[in-house]
Structures are given as structure tokens and as C-alpha cells.
Amino acid sequence: MLHLSDDIHNGSAAWQKAGVTLPTYDIEAMRQATKHSPTWVHFGAGNLFRAVHAPIAQNLLESGATDRGILVAESFDPAIVDQAYTPFDDRYLQVILRADGSMKTSLAASVAGAYPLGEDPKPLHDLRLVFRNPSLQMVTTTITEKGYALVDSQGQPLPWIAPEFEGGSDKAKSAIAVITALLLERFKAGALPLALVSTDNFSRNGERFGQAVRQMADEWIGRGLAEKGFGDYLRDKNKITFPLTMIDRITPNPDKEVGRRLKALGIADAEPFRTRGGTAMAPYANTEETWYWVVEDDFPAGRPPLEKAGVYMADKDTVNAADQMKVTTCLNPLHTALAVFGMLLGYPTMSKTIADPDLKALVTRLGYVEGLPVVEDPGIFSPKEFLRQVIEIRVPNPGLPDTPARICADTSQKIPVRYGITISKYIRAKDLDTADLEAIPLIIAAWLRLLIGSDGNGTDDAGRPVKLSPDPRLEELQRILVDIPLNGSAKKETLTTTIKSILADTSIFGTDLNATPLADKIETFLTAMCRGNGAVASTLHKAASAW
Numbered sequence: 012m013l014h015l016s017d018d019i020h021n022g023s024a025a026w027q028k029a030g031v032t033l034p035t036y037d038i039e040a041m042r043q044a045t046k047h048s049p050t051w052v053h054f055g056a057g058n059l060f061r062a063v064h065a066p067i068a069q070n071l072l073e074s075g076a077t078d079r080g081i082l083v084a085e086s087f088d089p090a091i092v093d094q095a096y097t098p099f100d101d102r103y104l105q106v107i108l109r110a111d112g113s114m115k116t117s118l119a120a121s122v123a124g125a126y127p128l129g130e131d132p133k134p135l136h137d138l139r140l141v142f143r144n145p146s147l148q149m150v151t152t153t154i155t156e157k158g159y160a161l162v163d164s165q166g167q168p169l170p171w172i173a174p175e176f177e178g179g180s181d182k183a184k185s186a187i188a189v190i191t192a193l194l195l196e197r198f199k200a201g202a203l204p205l206a207l208v209s210t211d212n213f214s215r216n217g218e219r220f221g222q223a224v225r226q227m228a229d230e231w232i233g234r235g236l237a238e239k240g241f242g243d244y245l246r247d248k249n250k251i252t253f254p255l256t257m258i259d260r261i262t263p264n265p266d267k268e269v270g271r272r273l274k275a276l277g278i279a280d281a282e283p284f285r286t287r288g289g290t291a292m293a294p295y296a297n298t299e300e301t302w303y304w305v306v307e308d309d310f311p312a313g314r315p316p317l318e319k320a321g322v323y324m325a326d327k328d329t330v331n332a333a334d335q336m337k338v339t340t341c342l343n344p345l346h347t348a349l350a351v352f353g354m355l356l357g358y359p360t361m362s363k364t365i366a367d368p369d370l371k372a373l374v375t376r377l378g379y380v381e382g383l384p385v386v387e388d389p390g391i392f393s394p395k396e397f398l399r400q401v402i403e404i405r406v407p408n409p410g411l412p413d414t415p416a417r418i419c420a421d422t423s424q425k426i427p428v429r430y431g432i433t434i435s436k437y438i439r440a441k442d443l444d445t446a447d448l449e450a451i452p453l454i455i456a457a458w459l460r461l462l463i464g465s466d467g468n469g470t471d472d473a474g475r476p477v478k479l480s481p482d483p484r485l486e487e488l489q490r491i492l493v494d495i496p497l498n499g500s501a502k503k504e505t506l507t508t509t510i511k512s513i514l515a516d517t518s519i520f521g522t523d524l525n526a527t528p529l530a531d532k533i534e535t536f537l538t539a540m541c542r543g544n545g546a547v548a549s550t551l552h553k554a555a556s557a558w
């Protein structure tokens with residue numbers, strides 16, 4: 012059986028027989044060069060990093076455009092490194108799943124070192140030295156939307172952030188605090204330049220990343236735990252930048268069936284698992300063929316030649332338009348709509364959700380009718396064609412084992428971006444009427460309907476408990492919704508009072524929906540969806556038939 016830590020330079024025949032493309036660059040030389048003069052550090056060692064960032068570095072190494080790999084750090088779940096990197100010599104298999112059911116598999120070795128930032132202080136110590144090195148050019152992140160939050164909706168520090176505000180860099184544990192502590196190290200090493208590049212899924216991600224880092228630093232400066240010059244350094248655009256980005260590649264959690272197919276090819280390292288910290292990992296990462304990464308070209312310390320690997324380097328406005336197109340109208344809102352209904356209607360995969368004609372009609376309306384009018388054309392690709400590919404090719408890909416449950420994680424955090432921005436654009440636009448929105452209120456009603464239940468279980472359309480994906484607002488929302496009856500006895504007037512506080516929550520919707528025509532529509536749809544088993548499907552069908 013083949014192992015990822017095999018000597019692949021001298022034993023390639025068996026790998027080739029298994030259909031796995033191997034790196035041809037000298038892995039040891041790459042590691043030495045990266046150790047001596049690192050250019051790229053990534054935070055968040057999860058699956059998207061393995062689907063996009065590490066393959067880009069591998070591509071640049073293969074073409075000779077660089078001789079350096081990536082150093083990857085993990086602060087939230089250091090067990091990812093212990094369980095999914097170290098045992099496999101930091102290598103993994105990148106598996107592209109095509110619609111015809113075939114797989115394209117390559118062994119990726121572009122990770123030059125992995126840093127689990129947990130109890131053991133050594134990895135952080137080593138990373139400090141990396142940040143003191145003038146060669147470092149950029150830090151990328153995939154730490155989820157939640158990873159950037161420092162305060163709650165009242166402006167109070169989150170419980171795990173408060174000790175970091177109080178204690179300064181010595182107490183840094185969260186990704187933002189660790190990155191700020193490492194920037195402090197870089198400041199002390201001569202105020203060296205660096206680009207910090209968020210590649211998480213939300214609009215103006217770089218701006219939010221910058222705000223979070225500066226807020227952390229200001230807390231330290233205010234308490235005398237860092238000098239004032241550090242704050243100036245973080246605000247000096249010749250030194251530190253936070254470019255905007257759009258990143259796109261549908262990357263499901265590692266799938267068991269993919270592991271089984273790899274094993275059948277003779278590959279021993281092919282078992283998916285949950286890490287001790289709960290992340291779904293495997294010695295492989297499965298993803299789709301299509302990918303986009305659009306990056307604002309603002310790198311004060313220089314950068315790897317990313318464009319040579321297919322990355323779009325662009326100005327701020329272009330990136331912002333591309334990102335708004337993807338995350339607020341043409342992909343992620345469709346994903347959430349299908350995933351929420353998928354949970355309610357019992358569809359096991361995303362490709363099965365969009366095979367339902369009513370759900371396809373829902374996302375067609377959501378994308379073309381409600382989304383496209385507020386989209387600004389980024390110029391580098393057509394929003395209409397992007398949308399067509401999402402609806403006709405990418406989500407329906409039967410080879411891609413993506414699940415509604417993955418996409419439903421943290422829905423409360425995603426709604427402001429996925430629907431809130433479109434709602435606010437309708438409210439502001441003179442030539443658009445919020446009252447014309449139909450798909451968005453239907454989806455919000457479906458989300459509330461799904462949450463009715465208790466203890467982390469919602470209720471599906473057959474009246475069965477369904478395990479809900481993790482969400483920081485889940486407990487609080489379920490407490491409000493728990494008494495809504497699902498047997499048809501719910502009265503719209505009572506329900507209106509029950510959900511008023513949720514619809515008023517601007518941290519979820521970006522707007523007080525009670526002040527818009529959407530509240531009445533959400534209440535009407537939700538009342539209809541509570542009329543017994545099958546009421547979700549019939550409400551959806553009735554709406555879809557009218558479009």
C-alpha cells in the first residue's frame with residue numbers, strides 16, 4: 012500500500028499506476044529555501060487551504076516561478092496539524108471530483124512546515140522568528156467568518172477575547188490575537204512590511220480583517236502593553252495592507268466514498284476523520300474543478316507571482332465587485348437557500364437539492380430576478396454566466412459530495428452577507444422595490460421553520476427531529492421559536508409577535524425587517540410552513556409555481 016510519506020522521488024511508478032500526479036520539484040530543497048527565507052504564511056489549516064492555496068503554491072513550484080512553499084499555522088484547532096499534517100509529512104492528496112464521476116488526484120507537497128499553536132509554546136516561538144524575517148511577503152487566512160469577531164452585538168468583548176484584550180500578546184490564543192502578536196514581533200524587528208490577506212467568504216473581508224487587528228492592537232496600546240508606534244505601523248499603507256479578495260471553490264468536507272476509492276487504488280492514507288477539535292479532515296481534500304481567486308494587488312513587501320498560477324490580480328473596485336457578486340448574489344445565497352430547504356426536505360446532498368424543480372425555480376428566481384439587478388459587473392467575468400454555471404453545472408455536479416449540513420453551519424452569521432446586503436440595496440435603490448422580493452423572505456421563513464425545536468434539533472418537513480449544524484446564535488433563536496406549533500394551529504398574529512425580536516435583529520439581517528414589507532411576507536410564509544407535515548414543500552411549490 013502507498014503512504015503519503017513514501018520516498019516519492021525514488022518510488023514513483025506505483026503512484027503513477029494509481030493515477031496520482033506527483034510533484035517534480037525537489038521537496039527537500041523547497042523546505043530548506045522556505046525555512047531560510049519564507050514568503051507565505053497561512054492561518055487556518057482546513058480544507059479550503061488544501062483546495063486552493065496549497066495547490067497554487069504547488070503550481071508555482073512546478074513551473075519554477077518560485078522555489079518557496081507555504082508555512083501553515085493553526086490556532087483554533089491545533090489537532091488539525093497533529094492529526095492531518097504531521098503523520099503524513101505535511102503532504103496530502105488533492106482530489107478533483109468531476110461531474111462524470113471521475114477523479115483527478117495529485118499529491119501536494121507545497122506545505123513547507125506546519126505550526127500547531129496550542130499548549131506547546133515552541134511552534135509559536137518558531138513562528139515569531141518567521142515574522143521577524145524580512146523575506147516574509149504575505150499572510151493568508153481561512154479562519155471562517157466567526158474568526159474575525161472580537162465583540163458581541165453590544166460591543167462587549169467576547170468571553171475568550173476579553174483576557175486577550177487585558178493581557179496583551181502574551182495571552183494571545185485566538186487567530187486575530189496571535190496574528191496581532193506576530194505583527195508586533197515584525198514591528199519590533201524594524202517595522203517590516205507585510206500584506207495580510209483574508210480569504211474568507213464575506214464582503215470587504217480585508218477591511219474587516221484590518222479593523223479586527225487594529226482593534227486588538229489598540230486595546231494593547233491603551234493598556235500600555237504595546238507602544239503607540241505599533242498602531243501607526245498598522246495604519247501605514249506602505250507597511251501593512253489588508254487586500255480585499257474573492258475566493259471560490261466548492262470544497263466539501265472529506266468524503267468517505269472518496270477515501271474508499273483512493274484505498275481501492277492502493278493508497279493506505281485515505282481515512283477521513285474528525286480531529287480532536289472537531290474539524291472534518293482526511294489525508295486528502297476533495298473539491299470541484301472550477302476555482303476563482305481574485306486579489307487586490309496591494310503587497311508592500313512584494314508577493315509570489317500568483318497570476319502565473321491563474322489568480323486574478325486586480326484593483327480594489329474590481330475585487331469588491333467580484334466578491335459582492337459571488338457572496339451576496341450569485342453563489343452563496345443560492346447555497347444557503349438550497350441547504351436550508353435541503354435540511355427541511357431531507358436531501359442528503361447539494362446536487363439532490365437542485366434536482367428538485369421547485370428548489371431550482373427558487374434559486375433561479377433568487378439569482379436572476381432578485382440578485383442580478385443589484386450586481387455590479389466586475390468586468391473580469393460575466394455575473395450572468397457565473398450564475399448560469401452555478402445553477403446548471405457546479406451545484407448539480409453529482410460527483411461532488413457536498414451536504415446541506417456543511418453549508419448550514421453558522422447560518423445566522425452568513426445571512427447579513429448572503430441576503431442582508433441585497434435587502435439594503437433594494438431599500439436604498441430608487442428604481443427597485445423591496446416589496447418585489449419573494450425568494451428572500453421565503454428562504455428566511457424556511458430558516459426559522461427549520462430551527463423550531465430544541466436542544467440543537469430542528470424539525471424537518473416530515474415532523475422528525477433533524478440535527479442542526481452548529482451556529483453561535485442557535486440556542487437563543489431556538490428559545491424564541493420553540494413554542495410555535497407545527498400542527499397548523501399557529502396563528503399569524505401570534506407568530507408575528509413571537510418572531511418580532513428576531514426580525515428586528517440588525518446583526519442578523521443588517522436591517523430591522525419589521526420596518527420593511529418583508530416582515531409580513533416572512534410571517535405569511537412561516538405560518539403556511541407550520542401547517543403540518545409536508546407544509547414546507549407545498550408552500551415552496553405554491554410560490555415556485557407562481558414564478
Ligand SMILES: NC(=O)c1ccc[n+]([C@@H]2O[C@H](COP(=O)([O-])OP(=O)(O)OC[C@H]3O[C@@H](n4cnc5c(N)ncnc54)[C@H](O)[C@@H]3O)[C@@H](O)[C@H]2O)c1
Binds near residue numbers: 086157186259262
Ligand atoms: N469550503 C468552501 O467551499 C469554501 C470556499 C470559499 C471560501 N471558504 C472560506 O473558508 C473558510 C474555511 O472553510 P474550510 O473549507 O477550510 O473549512 P474547514 O472546516 O475545513 O476548516 C475550517 C478552518 O477554520 C478554522 N476555524 C474555525 N473556526 C475558527 C475560529 N473561530 N477562529 C479561527 N479559526 C477558526 C479551523 O480551525 C480550520 O482551520 C469558510 O468559512 C469560508 O469563509 C470556504
Ligand SMILES: O=P(O)(O)OC[C@@H](O)[C@@H](O)[C@H](O)[C@H](O)CO
Binds near residue numbers: 261347
Ligand atoms: O464556507 P462557508 O461556511 O462560509 O459557506 C458554505 C458554502 O456556501 C461555501 O463554502 C461555498 O462552498 C464556497 O463559498 C464556494 O466557493
